[in-house]
Amino acid sequence: MKNLAVLTSGGDAPGMNAAIRAVVRTSFSRGVHAWGVLNGYSGLIEGNFKRLGPRDVGNIIQRGGTILGSARCPEFRTEEGVELAVRRLRGAGIDGLVVIGGNGSQSGANALRRIGFPVIGVASTIDNDLFGSEVTIGVDTALNVALNAIDNLKVTASSHRRALLVEVMGRKCGFLALMAGIAGGAEAIVIPEAEFPPEQLAERIQDAYERGKPHAIVVVAEGAAYNAERLCRYFEEHELLRGFEFRSTVLGYVLRGAAPTCRDRLLATRLGAEAAERMVASESGILVGEEKGAIVTTPLEEVVAGNKPLDSWFLNTADTLAR
Ligand code: ATP
Numbered sequence: 001m002k003n004l005a006v007l008t009s010g011g012d013a014p015g016m017n018a019a020i021r022a023v024v025r026t027s028f029s030r031g032v033h034a035w036g037v038l039n040g041y042s043g044l045i046e047g048n049f050k051r052l053g054p055r056d057v058g059n060i061i062q063r064g065g066t067i068l069g070s071a072r073c074p075e076f077r078t079e080e081g082v083e084l085a086v087r088r089l090r091g092a093g094i095d096g097l098v099v100i101g102g103n104g105s106q107s108g109a110n111a112l113r114r115i116g117f118p119v120i121g122v123a124s125t126i127d128n129d130l131f132g133s134e135v136t137i138g139v140d141t142a143l144n145v146a147l148n149a150i151d152n153l154k155v156t157a158s159s160h161r162r163a164l165l166v167e168v169m170g171r172k173c174g175f176l177a178l179m180a181g182i183a184g185g186a187e188a189i190v191i192p193e194a195e196f197p198p199e200q201l202a203e204r205i206q207d208a209y210e211r212g213k214p215h216a217i218v219v220v221a222e223g224a225a226y227n228a229e230r231l232c233r234y235f236e237e238h239e240l241l242r243g244f245e246f247r248s249t250v251l252g253y254v255l256r257g258a259a260p261t262c263r264d265r266l267l268a269t270r271l272g273a274e275a276a277e278r279m280v281a282s283e284s285g286i287l288v289g290e291e292k293g294a295i296v297t298t299p300l301e302e303v304v305a306g307n308k309p310l311d312s313w314f315l316n317t318a319d320t321l322a323r
Contacts, residue, residue, distance in 0.1 A: 012070050018272065023272045023276045036052045110300040145258045163209075164246070180219055198240065
């Protein structure tokens with residue numbers, strides 16, 4: 001191994017920069033040259049590579065986003081796209097690739113593995129829906145941003161005795177909504193994994209009003225069949241909410257752009273360094289993640305086939321805590 005490359009792909013996640021930094025500096029310490037691929041798999045297909053030394057990754061550990069850029073690249077989902085990418089990598093003398101990203105990105109990494117190119121994944125997505133890592137890079141920061149917003153929204157909701165529907169990101173996964181809802185003291189949480197009819201939700205909000213609560217915070221996952229907008233429309237059309245006035249807020253991309261928390265910087269640093277160490281040791285076809293506080297690896301084949309369920313304790317306890 002003389003040259004390794006690193007890319008970030010899919011939705012950006014706070015901590016990606018810390019992971020890039022760890023990959024580059026660990027490779028350097030092992031005498032391996034590091035290359036950055038610009039704009040995810042699009043840059044791979046275009047051969048958009050940039051040599052990265054230790055100084056190029058200075059002053060980025062505290063920054064959100066990704067200095068390499070990220071992209072969603074439909075062409076990489078095709079066999080021709082993957083083959084072209086491998087030709088570009090081999091043409092540049094690169095012997096292995098570290099892929100920092102979520103589910104889709106690790107499917108891309110697995111496609112490279114299948115045609116024999118050495119690749120190692122690093123678990124990074126704010127959605128926390130990636131099998132092989134209990135927690136992924138960016139989750140802690142996104143949760144803290146959501147919590148800050150929920151705390152603020154609760155103050156204004158109380159002043160006006162309002163019910164506030166707060167939608168959070170997470171694609172088809174309700175992890176962020178569930179955890180932000182519990183930690184933010186929400187009156188109800190709506191997630192795709194445990195949906196219930198809007199009538200039932202309205203009853204719950206009404207019940208909170210009658211019990212004398214000054215506000216009702218409902219955290220809604222973007223992937224729920226009834227997201228915040230649909231719920232609002234439904235409540236209005238069916239005149240379901242009496243008592244509280246209601247409003248909705250969508251916490252979209254704001255969850256992704258924050259500076260990484262200490263937890264995310266440390267996680268990203270550990271995962272990035274481990275990925276580089278293993279690549280230098282000629283390992284391939286694995287995802288580096290964290291389980292119960294320890295660094296673990298999982299074959300990419302299992303990662304892309306796996307399904308990560310939500311923690312059942314949190315799922316079962318959310319209603320009790322909202323009383
Ligand atoms: P996040 O969920 O945090 O946004 P992600 O990695 O899941 O991150 P995706 O948009 O699903 O984001 O995937 C990123 C890119 O990975 C896609 O644009 C595509 O280039 C590549 N990719 C996704 N699925 C596959 C696949 N099955 N085969 C090859 N490449 C894939």
